[in-house]
Amino acid sequence: MTASYDTISTRLDGNVLSATFNAPPINLIGPEVVRDLVGLLEELSHPGSVRVVVFDSADPDFFFFFPHVDLTKVPEYTDEAAKGGGPGDASLGMLFHKLSQIPAVTIAKLRGRARGAGSEFLLACDMRFASRENAVLSQPEVGFGTSPGAGAVQHLTRLMGRGRALEAVLTSADFDAELAERYGWINRAVPDAELDEFVVGIAARMGGFPRDALIAAKTAINAIGLPTPANVRADAALFQQLVRGEGAQRRAAELFEQGFQTRGRTELGLGEALGDLKAVD
């Protein structure tokens, strides 16, 4: 690993890379984060010394992993994503699809809120472990007036089945770690005090295993569990179409008036705030 990134601090320990997102004030997924993620994935896409990557967040109060995309900069972060998703694929969905296939094992360690594309980033990783006491996942897109565009529809339906995926996506509700575990959104909810040690342990364990075996097995499981690029592109197109619509614009404007995308009550309790928006006739 040679590059350094503005919004991702990395630390290499043996062949385990820790990658910590740090995009103050609230870790929104904007052009800088996407640019840095494209760079990091480019580095990781060539088999090298890194065998396992652990992603977490530097948010000092553990309020936010990734709260969601920066809704004021959809065109800008989409442009950045285009540089990583592949020729002609200007979507976060295709970038995350690429993340799912890098020749290294990816672990997401979740403290704080991971909503929208934040949750979809986690879903693209190979495995997800969350603080039992301090984690929130949600796909708030439908509450805004659009549909998840970066993988949640594909992953959640495969992970938890049609009924629970419909509940998670259509209610846009906040899920705590316990319910997220029960539904299969995350691998496990781990007591907060044990989470770091747990993740360090399995990362080091896999870091000592033969790389070709890790990657061969990952590739075989991906062949069954990942959506097709066509699925990913269709979801991205639907998101892009609906997010520009009048309904989504009006609901976002109402939330911005309440302090949306700042470090405050609306972002912390976004699940509730969505339910309190003016009902659409």
Next chain:
Amino acid sequence: MTASYDTISTRLDGNVLSATFNAPPINLIGPEVVRDLVGLLEELSHPGSVRVVVFDSADPDFFFFFPHVDLTKVPEYTDEAAKGGGPGDASLGMLFHKLSQIPAVTIAKLRGRARGAGSEFLLACDMRFASRENAVLSQPEVGFGTSPGAGAVQHLTRLMGRGRALEAVLTSADFDAELAERYGWINRAVPDAELDEFVVGIAARMGGFPRDALIAAKTAINAIGLPTPANVRADAALFQQLVRGEGAQRRAAELFEQGFQTRGRTELGLGEALGDLKAVD
């Protein structure tokens, strides 16, 4: 909503429709229920004011949601289903397949027993919440001598995986709400005292969300989680073939002697009654 139905009472509150099945004495799925369901789905299949539908049962003791189809009237209810499932599709399976795709969100609220096609009705809904203390689900078809014909094979295998679906279907056993939740048959088992408020809450929440987002996301999830019409038709044909066989006829006759399809012990404990039938050599 303009029509009224003999076996379904409806009440519209904003854009949330409550639809309560009431087919005394035990809510069997017979020609009248199917006729009314065809009519209601026809109304709901045109995008209109209804955004969310909550289905429940009026059975006064909460004994039965839908215990199963009326086995004395298979040809009659099948004829009625043919009017709703599409040209040439004379099966409850295709009618329920259509239910899964109506442009409104469907929630099933379960108290009492939902067996056979009753369980399959629930599985066709978008989400299922059951009383923790007072709910039973089962697919008793194999115990009778046939195979589930209206969606359970497709839905259960996708929701709970091959091993648990084989257990549920091949044992024909009664599942309580706790086990049904653990296996993924229902979204959640909710304490009975909280169930109504819980369902009212999420129905109203989704009722305030933009319709096009709700339907777009539902359609995308259905594209992954629903079986194909060919799957549905094959299951229906298998049910029809086996249910007319000598084995199924003899077992049904034995159950009718014990009070099957009346408000009594055999229907309440059907899982046990099936196990007590004369073993087939």
Next chain:
Amino acid sequence: MTASYDTISTRLDGNVLSATFNAPPINLIGPEVVRDLVGLLEELSHPGSVRVVVFDSADPDFFFFFPHVDLTKVPEYTDEAAKGGGPGDASLGMLFHKLSQIPAVTIAKLRGRARGAGSEFLLACDMRFASRENAVLSQPEVGFGTSPGAGAVQHLTRLMGRGRALEAVLTSADFDAELAERYGWINRAVPDAELDEFVVGIAARMGGFPRDALIAAKTAINAIGLPTPANVRADAALFQQLVRGEGAQRRAAELFEQGFQTRGRTELGLGEALGDLKAVD
């Protein structure tokens, strides 16, 4: 049932067959076990008097169900498997794929350790019930330097979803019954004192049900939940290729020095032993 087997004792009770594996000292899956399994499946593949088969292990201390294949005899047991998997299909994977499709219901009752192909044998059965206090499942292949070759990649991804399957396979960790149940690896963890009665009960119940209904429903569920033969063959080929590699050979040699494949600490705690092997650069 007329044949008798060196490593499988069978007992027929009505139409329920008990088949108990007994291959001292530790029930390794070697040429004899595979030869006997091929014979038994051949008998069972013709619809006959056996309607339900319960598989368990005779290991006197309940230490081992099947710990895994005999790594010193891969060519030999593969040759035996070729006689059962179908023309040209020299793999345990195709043999287990055939097991999944025999015209009888198969139940695995697990006490002790089922690792590698031992776990894959269980996954090929129709349902799996494990002692809550005394069961361990794992896929240790990646820790050795290869990839699961006899069905685990296919079954686990479908049963527990991509994230949990990646965790189970890439960490090569030991799973106790409680976690295996939570992830869907087994149907249920049953208290040890109740396990025998529970399995006898559901076996007898299904044994009294009409055979054509059991088999029709099983076939319909298999059509959704089983992998294709091409998937099975690809996994088998990958296993065979990697297991012959230098990495896998070196790691196996290190384990043999520690008492691997004998009745001792290394086999009992194989999950831990794999983590303690020399890390691969």
